[in-house]
Amino acid sequence: MATSVVHMALFKEEQLDEAAEAIQVLRNLGISDKDISVISGTPFSEKMLGRPMAWTSIPLIGGAGAVVGFLVSVFLNFGTPLLYPIQVGGMGLQTIPTSIVLTFELTMLGLLISTFIGVLVETISPSYGPRGYDARVTDGQIAVLFSSGAELDASLHDALSHLGAEIVHGAEDKKLWP
């Protein structure tokens, strides 16, 4: 079986159209979308690049956190007064109007913290698709990474070069996080 290597086609920041075109060229030459990834220093949507829509579970994780926050608030508002009754000014032990405040705060806290945890978990989780990095990306360049044979096909090389890409053979996957 031929070894698959990650190559990188680097485009200048004003060459977004060419980068999108390059993805189409790669597809035409038989490289599937799962063997292509794009890294950029500026956010470009999948539609701009003609890529399949990404998916994330962050809203779900956030929603779950909100539910947990809500349940904690219900416990604090309605459960703990039974354990630790505090009589204040003739007010009932379990009052709905005052409970709304704590319920709101804890629900939002649950939503926001779990959204962040979702980002954290998804960011440090292993990702699929070709991996590689070039610091020029944060200078605005757009890198199209694709898996191909160790020796890049000449037609592929020509097609990408024709679009103005600088091609890095065997892109290095740097360790960017401890």
Added chain:
Amino acid sequence: MAAEVKPIPNAIPSPHAAEEEDLREHLMFDPRPREEMNRMVMDSMTHTTPRYWIVVGILAVLTAVLLYGVWGYMIFTGIGISGERRPNYWGIFIVSLVFWIGISHAGTFVSAILRVFKAEFRRPFTRAAELMTTFGLAAGALWPLIHLGRVWVFYWMIPYPNARWLWPNFRSPLVWDFMAITTYLLSSTIYLYLPLLPDLAMARDRTKGWRHVVYKFLALGWRGTEAEWFRLRKAINIFAIAIIPVMFSVHTIVSWDFAVAQTGGWNSTIFGPYFIIGAILSGVSAVVTILIILRATLKNMDYFIRLEHIDALGKLLLVFSMAWAYFFFNDYMVSWYGGSEVVRTILTFHASGPSAWIWYVMLLCNVAIPWLTLWSKKLRRTPWLMLIVTLGINVGMYFERYTIIPITLGHQRMPFDWGEYTPRLPEISLALGSLCLFMLLYMLASRFIPMVPVWEVREGQEAHQLRKVGKTVVPSVSELE
């Protein structure tokens, strides 16, 4: 109308040279290569002069002495060294709490609300405002602890089963305060951090040594993949929408510390929105103050922070000053018309008692000066004048809280129990110390955190185009998300 829509990438054809020059004034129409913008931001972080370190040193000493030293002394000797005594149990400590929590509203307002409404001028200064929120809350969160007196038992506020059989009363606004400030501090710190990820990665790629190690850790391995950008957008959108009601809740709850009490002058249903408007007025003013200082002192900031931004925020300030005046008058009018002798006496006392000068300075700074100056585009684009106006607004807002809290509290139902509040040296020292702490944290952060979200600026520049309409060209913005 026949309009030919044609994006013109960098320059306008020569017949429109004058218009081109006008538009270059706007950051969005004056793009520079991303590499250059990155370098400018990195330069602003790494370029320090001896003057900077002298100022940092002085602030560190002042913070240590005025804040922590005096606080330590007060813990050792007791809270009796402050001017707080019957009937004024709430003085500078609570005034400063409300002031700093108010200041912290600007970050969310400028960043989240303007982001949700897609106000493009926000892009270069969202981070400066978000930092202000975090450090404002850090300064504000000290005050309940200082006011506790016996600060070493602060953890009694936290609900956990304990041998003392003490439990927080969740029906009390003071406990709501604790929950709301904690929620806001955590969420606004995360909201500061999330959009920072791409800029931390940029800093990671351009640094060596300890800075590189720290940025590498904080950037969470950011590479800029499609999935990472998608996640970031989703998370920022969730935060931007969710943090707005949290922001409103925080200052509403702070206002309820007063409004739910049966205290004359406090028991008002309008206190919630009145406090929120005041907080936004004071916070946005502080953002303008900080932007002017950053622009003048931080290298390359004059490219990112321009007169157009001061101008736009100046217009917002005028609107908020008017809104504040409306709520102030509304609160005053209804209370005065209600005919309660106690409230009328308090309101009369505000305007004619020995502390009346505070009330007049408040109106002068919050209403008269902004209304006389901020209507003028020329004046809004004069940085030194805006610095004075915005500093004045914050003085006015501090005095507003001072009027509401100790002056009102000192003149309640029983005249024999009236009392003048005079802050003593430890309180004044602590208040100044918290200001020094805020400035110190901000100055240190300006050398460590990229103060401009470069990727957001670049995204904005990508989205802005010139559109030829008839004989002229006009700016237009595309929806890139």
